[in-house]
Amino acid sequence: MYCTTRLLRYVLCVISGICALGGCLLIWYGVWLLDSLSDQQKVLGMDHGEDLAAALCILLGTVVIVASIYGTVAVAKDSRTLLICYAVVLVFLLIVQFVMFSISFGASRESLPEALKQGFEDLWDLQHVGNSTLNSYEEWLHCCGRNSAEDYLHLEKEPSPSCCLDRDCTKLLNLFMSGCEAKFKEYVSGKTRNFNSLSWFLILFEFAGSVTTCYLVDSIRNHRDRIRFYN
Incomplete structure (x- = not known):
């Protein structure tokens, strides 16, 4: 014992x-x-x-x-x-x-986040001009649109400067192709x-x-x- x-x-x-x-x-x-x-x-x-x-x-x-x-x-x-x-x-x-x-x-x-959801809703609103919320996420996460940069093309909108590296969209290679929804989830998964x-x-x-x-x-x-x- x-x-x-x-x-x-x-x-x-x-x-x-x-x-x-x-x-x-x-x-x-x-x-x-x-x-x-x-x-x-x-x-x-x-x-x-x-x-x-x-x-x-x-x-x-x-x-x-x-x-x-x-x-x-x-x-x-x-x-x-x-x-x-x-x-x-x-x-x-x-x-x-x-x-x-x-x-x-x-x-x-x-x-x-609610701010990002609102940014996606504003993106699909054809009457909405500008999208400072989504633009902030695009510049931070190096992404473009919700699913990809093609979202802007489907909506016949010009990609925001925040979709490009150093906000320079004069070069095609500077365009971020990944969508912000996937990028944000990837960011959270990496942290957790x-x-x-x-x-x-x-x-x-x-x-x-x-x-x-x-x-x-x-x-x-x-x-x-x-x-x-x-x-």
């Missing part, structure tokens, strides 16, 4: 260390998300909630690190009460990360891919940590009961 308890302690310490590493990676991801905002996005106010997402990642990463340190202290003190609290904290973090993963996954699959992978990594180890903690608490209880019985 003592060997089993000692093994569970070692396993839980390793899991806590891995979770702490995951927390550091979350903080790094949050900082990277803030730094990756282009100057044009900041000027146009098109961060699409990335500031909030980055802050949440940094906060969550900090909480995960603190929880991991708490778990290591609980193991060192051999306290059932502290270990039970640690298991509850791990389950709570697991739920929070699963919710954040669901939101991130949904955003990468379907969501388009690392977070989704990291979330699953932490979810699995937090689940393993909570289960191991429960086994350790039970093992400590049985070990102490045996000592009392033989004494």
Whole structure:
């Protein structure tokens, strides 16, 4: 029984260390998300909630690190009460990360900002002249129209200067051919891919940590009961 308890302690310490590493990676991801905002996005106010997402990642990463340190202290003190609290904290973090993963996954699959949707509607309105909203996205994402640059040709409109590299449409090769809808979804997927992978990594180890903690608490209880019985 003592060997089993000692093994569970070692396993839980390793899991806590891995979770702490995951927390550091979350903080790094949050900082990277803030730094990756282009100057044009900041000027146009098109961060699409990335500031909030980055802050949440940094906060969550900090909480995960603190929880991991708490778990290591609980193991060192051999306290059932502290270990039970640690298991509850791990389950709570697991739920929070699963919710954040669901939101991130949904955003990468379907969501388009209202401003971009309005820009697409204005593009197909033959009476509408100019499209500053869509033009901003075209210049930022290096795209043209909703589906491709052919949208302008189908509507018998001249491609906007924002559809061309350096706003120079005198050269055909400067024209962006990709559509803005696909480009925006590609942009969001690129930003969320690392977070989704990291979330699953932490979810699995937090689940393993909570289960191991429960086994350790039970093992400590049985070990102490045996000592009392033989004494």
